[in-house]
Amino acid sequence: GESVGLHLPTLSVQEGDNSIINCAYSNSASDYFIWYKQESGKGPQFIIDIRSNMDKRQGQRVTVLLNKTVKHLSLQIAATQPGDSAVYFCAETTSGGSYIPTFGRGTSLIVHP
Amino acid sequence: DAGVIQSPRHEVTEMGQEVTLRCKPISGHDYLFWYRQTMMRGLELLIYFNNNVPIDDSGMPEDRFSAKMPNASFSTLKIQPSEPRDSAVYFCASAQTLGETGNTIYFGEGSWLTVV
Numbered sequence: 001g002e003s004v005g006l007h008l009p010t011l012s013v014q015e016g017d018n019s020i021i022n023c024a025y026s027n028s029a030s031d032y033f034i035w036y037k038q039e040s041g042k043g044p045q046f047i048i049d050i051r052s053n054m055d056k057r058q059g060q061r062v063t064v065l066l067n068k069t070v071k072h073l074s075l076q077i078a079a080t081q082p083g084d085s086a087v088y089f090c091a092e093t094t095s096g097g098s099y100i101p102t103f104g105r106g107t108s109l110i111v112h113p
Numbered sequence: 114d115a116g117v118i119q120s121p122r123h124e125v126t127e128m129g130q131e132v133t134l135r136c137k138p139i140s141g142h143d144y145l146f147w148y149r150q151t152m153m154r155g156l157e158l159l160i161y162f163n164n165n166v167p168i169d170d171s172g173m174p175e176d177r178f179s180a181k182m183p184n185a186s187f188s189t190l191k192i193q194p195s196e197p198r199d200s201a202v203y204f205c206a207s208a209q210t211l212g213e214t215g216n217t218i219y220f221g222e223g224s225w226l227t228v229v
Contacts, residue, residue: 032216043117043204043220044156089156098169099211101218103156
């Protein structure tokens, strides 16, 4: 089957900087995307989602951008804080299918104080 | 709500022993999922249930793995006999709905299994 992947396995940033985590997907039929955050020793936690009829969605300090042309999405975290240190997963689902998300491998974000 | 509750949080067992992982989904959620997470393969879906009925178990690696959901508030994942390669974090998750109106999956804290 098609898969979701990430460009960078590890991203290190300084506290206060903006972070950008990238995700490439290969299934052109995918139309709903979710970002999850997994802190050490915990389960993944929903952050934000976006449907394919949108190209941008904003939350609290986070923004997800979707570029369907190149099958790419990104998670932007503004003013990154030490508490943002975690592994971030993108997941894709396809309407008309089972709607079960397929998870990427994850990117580890390390925030240095 | 307490969220998805899993037990045990940590288990160390010897190869060949039976392992039973337990899960209580969020009340009112119709979907329950079992995932396995390893460094090599990331998050893998093992099986999921809808209204207590197994819908897709194609991710269950072998016959040594089995999952049940006897009622809406309880599920088990059993490994018998366990092997060292089963060592992983096993997550239970639940969702109220899956579809165009929403499909947010809520994960438990995981059960960390080590088979020696």
